[in-house]
Amino acid sequence: MADTIRFILNGKLREVADLSPTTTVLQYLRTVEHLTGTKEGCAEGDCGACTVIVGTLANGAIRYHTVNSCIMFLPVLDGKHLITVEYLKVLAGGSLHPVQQAMVDCHGSQCGFCTPGFVMSLVGLLENTPVPSKEDIQDSLAGNLCRCTGYRPILDAASIAARKGKVHLPSDAQLLRSLQRDALLTYEVQGQKYFAPRTADELAGLVTENPEAILLAGGTDVGLWVTKQHKLLMTLIYTGAIAELHEINETDGNLEIGAAVSYTQAFEKLAAYDESMEVLLQRFASTQIRNSGTVGGNIANGSPIGDGMPPLIALGAKLVLRSAAGVRMIALEDYFISYGKQDRMPGEFIEKIIVPGKAANVLFKTYKLSKRFDQDISAVCSAFALTMDGKTIKSARIAFGGMAATPKRALNVEKYLTGRQWTDETVREAMQFLAQDYTPIKDMRASAEYRMVSAQNLLYRFYIETSEPGTKLRIYGNDG
Numbered sequence: 001m002a003d004t005i006r007f008i009l010n011g012k013l014r015e016v017a018d019l020s021p022t023t024t025v026l027q028y029l030r031t032v033e034h035l036t037g038t039k040e041g042c043a044e045g046d047c048g049a050c051t052v053i054v055g056t057l058a059n060g061a062i063r064y065h066t067v068n069s070c071i072m073f074l075p076v077l078d079g080k081h082l083i084t085v086e087y088l089k090v091l092a093g094g095s096l097h098p099v100q101q102a103m104v105d106c107h108g109s110q111c112g113f114c115t116p117g118f119v120m121s122l123v124g125l126l127e128n129t130p131v132p133s134k135e136d137i138q139d140s141l142a143g144n145l146c147r148c149t150g151y152r153p154i155l156d157a158a159s160i161a162a163r164k165g166k167v168h169l170p171s172d173a174q175l176l177r178s179l180q181r182d183a184l185l186t187y188e189v190q191g192q193k194y195f196a197p198r199t200a201d202e203l204a205g206l207v208t209e210n211p212e213a214i215l216l217a218g219g220t221d222v223g224l225w226v227t228k229q230h231k232l233l234m235t236l237i238y239t240g241a242i243a244e245l246h247e248i249n250e251t252d253g254n255l256e257i258g259a260a261v262s263y264t265q266a267f268e269k270l271a272a273y274d275e276s277m278e279v280l281l282q283r284f285a286s287t288q289i290r291n292s293g294t295v296g297g298n299i300a301n302g303s304p305i306g307d308g309m310p311p312l313i314a315l316g317a318k319l320v321l322r323s324a325a326g327v328r329m330i331a332l333e334d335y336f337i338s339y340g341k342q343d344r345m346p347g348e349f350i351e352k353i354i355v356p357g358k359a360a361n362v363l364f365k366t367y368k369l370s371k372r373f374d375q376d377i378s379a380v381c382s383a384f385a386l387t388m389d390g391k392t393i394k395s396a397r398i399a400f401g402g403m404a405a406t407p408k409r410a411l412n413v414e415k416y417l418t419g420r421q422w423t424d425e426t427v428r429e430a431m432q433f434l435a436q437d438y439t440p441i442k443d444m445r446a447s448a449e450y451r452m453v454s455a456q457n458l459l460y461r462f463y464i465e466t467s468e469p470g471t472k473l474r475i476y477g478n479d480g
C-alpha cells in the first residue's frame, strides 16, 4: 500500500498524497502553499533565490541546513522540518527577524528578489556558526546572487546581525521524532514511484526489482534533469534515508565515507588531508549544494569535472559497490570507463568510498582552476601525491579532471617521476609528459591549450609548494 509524505512546514504538520514525486519543494511552496516569499531565479541551484532551511533529526537533535528548494523533490522532505522565510517573523515573536532588520538598516535589499534567499542563508549560518568570521559569512553567501546591491550592504547586514541577539530555529524534536519511519517508504502518484528504503539490503533488493529506477541522493544533478531537461522520471529510489550510507568511519588508518554523506559532512574529515583540500572543498559549489550533494552522487555521475575525483584518486581511494549478490571493491579510477560509461553493473549501487590515510612521507596537494572563485565548475582540477624516500620519489599518483573524457591518472608523468629526485629539473621534464597523458577538449570553460599549459603549471606549482615548505602561491587570486 502506498504511503503519504509527512513533514513539518513552518511548525505545522503536512501530509501529501497526490503530488508527483518529482514536484520540487519550490513548486510546492509557491503553487500549493502559496508561500511566495521563496523565489525562483534559475531553477538549477545557481542563484540561491529559492534557499530554504531543512531540519533533519540526527542523534535525537534537529540539525538545520540550507538547501536550494528549486532542485529538491518534495518526498525528500519526509520526516523533516521545512522552514521558509515566512516563518522567521513567527520565530522572532511578530517582528522582523534580526537578519531581516539588519538588511533593512543596511539597505541590503533593492529590488528584493534575491533578499529572502540571502536572509535564509544567513539565518542558516547563524544557527550553525553563532560567531561567524568574515570568511564564514562570505562562504555562506557564495551560492546567492544579487544583481542590485553590489553585495557590500548585505555583508554589512550579515556582520551586524551576527553581533545582535539570536533568534534560534525550533529545537523541540518531539513532533519530528513522531514522523520518523523504520520501514520502507513507498509513494506513488499516477504511475510515478518513489521509494525511500531504510537499509542497504533493502536498497539492494529495490535496485534489483526496479532495474529502470534512478537512484536519488542529494538530487543536485537529478533535480536538474527535471527542471532543465524536463525529463519524466518514472521511478526514483532515494538513498538519503539509509543510516548506513550516512556513516563516516575511521578504520585501520582509512577513512570510510558512506555514499549518502553530503560534502558538508565529509568536509571536515577530507579537509584534514591538506590545506589545499580545504580550499578545494570550499570552492565546491555553494553551501546549499554541499549540504545536499553527496560524495556518492559526485562519483556516480561520472562527470569528467567532478571535483572530488582528482584528490580521491591521487590519495588511492577505493570504491565499494554493492548489489543483492554481494560486494566488490575497485580502485576509484577504474570506475570511469569512458565518457558517460562507468563500471556499475545492473543491480549495483555505490555503498561507500575508502580513502587511505596520508602517511607522513607523502607530499599531497590539490588545485582547482575555474573562471570564478565561487560556485563555478572546474576548467581543470588536479591532485598530486608523491610518496617520498628522502628526496627520492618512491611512487607517484597524479590525477586530473577536465583534461580527458573522464577523471584520469597521468600514468606517463607518474612513471617518469618514480625513482627520480624531486628537483626543478625533474619537474620541468615531467611537465612535458602531460602531453602524452592527455588530449584535452576545448569548450566554453577553456581552450585545449589553456588546459594543457595550466596542467603543466599546476604540476610546477606543486613542486614549488612542496619543495619549499611554507610556500603558498596565489595565482591571480583564483584559488585562495
Ligand SMILES: Cc1cc2nc3c(=O)[nH]c(=O)nc-3n(C[C@H](O)[C@H](O)[C@H](O)COP(=O)(O)OP(=O)(O)OC[C@H]3O[C@@H](n4cnc5c(N)ncnc54)[C@H](O)[C@@H]3O)c2cc1C
Residues within 6 Å of the ligand: 044, 045, 046, 214, 215, 216, 217, 218, 219, 220, 221, 222, 223, 239, 259, 260, 283, 284, 285, 286, 289, 292, 293, 294, 295, 296, 297, 298, 299, 300, 301, 305, 306, 307, 308, 348, 349, 350, 351, 375, 376, 377, 378
Ligand atoms: C549549482 C551547482 C554547482 C555545482 N558545483 C559543483 C562543483 O563545484 N564541483 C562538482 O564536482 N560538482 C558540482 N556540482 C554537481 C553536483 O552537485 C555534485 O556532483 C554532487 O556531488 C552530486 O551529488 P548528488 O548527491 O546531488 O547526486 P544526485 O543528483 O542525487 O545523483 C547524481 C547521479 O548519481 C547517481 N547516484 C547517486 N547516488 C548513487 C549511489 N549510491 N550509487 C550509484 N549511483 C548513485 C544518480 O542516479 C545520478 O545518476 C554542482 C551542481 C550544481 C547544481
Ligand code: FES
Residues within 6 Å of the ligand: 039, 040, 041, 042, 043, 044, 045, 046, 047, 048, 049, 050, 051, 068, 069, 070, 071
Ligand atoms: S532558483 Fe536559483 S538556485 Fe534555486
Ligand code: FES
Residues within 6 Å of the ligand: 108, 109, 110, 111, 112, 113, 114, 115, 145, 146, 147, 148, 149
Ligand atoms: S536586491 Fe535586486 S537582485 Fe538583489
